Amino acid sequence: MEWCPVDAIIITPQESRINPDLCIGCGECKVTCNYEAVKVSGGNTNTRAVQEKMVExxxxxxxxxxxxMGYFNFLMDITPECDCCGWSDRPIVPDQGFLYSDDPVAIDQASLDLVNKARGFEDSALKENHEPGQDKFRGVHSDVDPEDQLRHAEKIGLGSRKYKLINID
Ligand code: SF4
Structure with a gap:
């Protein structure tokens, strides 16, 4: 209830529910709940729809x-949940450095690829896919395709998934 921006969550001694007329499908309650008690359903509120809305x-x-516009990604303390969550956890891969680009999609694609190329930490929330080249975010959230956002971003013209990494030591 504290995290919902539109007060759509109702909890009484008799029931706990989300008012679908108020819910805007932001997904905050889903990522905030530590017990996976929240299921946000409906045509525009599944995980893919939330990712697509973000890039729109x-x-x-x-x-x-x-x-x-210019974009910086700080690939440090790469934790299993989104930075917007009110808690944190041990990183799932080692720090990868800083990236800069004038293309927001290219920089995110490069970031995702760098994270996936890294070896995952065994003593983290990463349950599987520890080997370099394996999908690290799928290793934490098996039901979420991290590429949905990038595919949609490129489709609507936010940027390009193609990039060339130039290392600056
Ligand atoms: S998804 Fe959750 S937090 Fe977001 S508006 Fe709906 S009920 Fe509130």
């Missing part, structure tokens, strides 16, 4: 400012 909002946010 990002596209709206940069509209008209494309040539003035």
């Amino acid at each position: 909002y990002a596209l709206g946010g940069i509209k008209g400012k494309e040539k003035k």
Whole structure:
């Protein structure tokens, strides 16, 4: 209830439920709940839809400012959950460094690839896919395709998934 931005969660002694008329499908309650008690359902609220909405909002946010934007990704303390969660955990892979790009999709694709190329920490929330080249985020969230967001971002014109890494020591 604390995390819902639109007060859509109702908890009484008799019931716990989400008011579908108020819910905007942001997914905050789903990622915040430590007990996987929340199931957000409906045509526009599954995980893929939330990822697609995120990149659509990002596209709206940069509209008209494309040539003035630059992006930094800090691949440090790569924890199993999203940074927006109110808690943290041990990293699942070693730190990979800083990335810069003028393309928000290319930088995220490069970041994902770097994380997947790393060897995962056995003593972390990573349950499987520890070997270099295996999908680390699937190793934590087996039901989420981390590429959904990138595919949709490229499709709607937010950027390109193609990139060339240039190392600066
Ligand atoms: S997804 Fe959860 S947090 Fe987001 S609006 Fe719906 S009930 Fe509230």
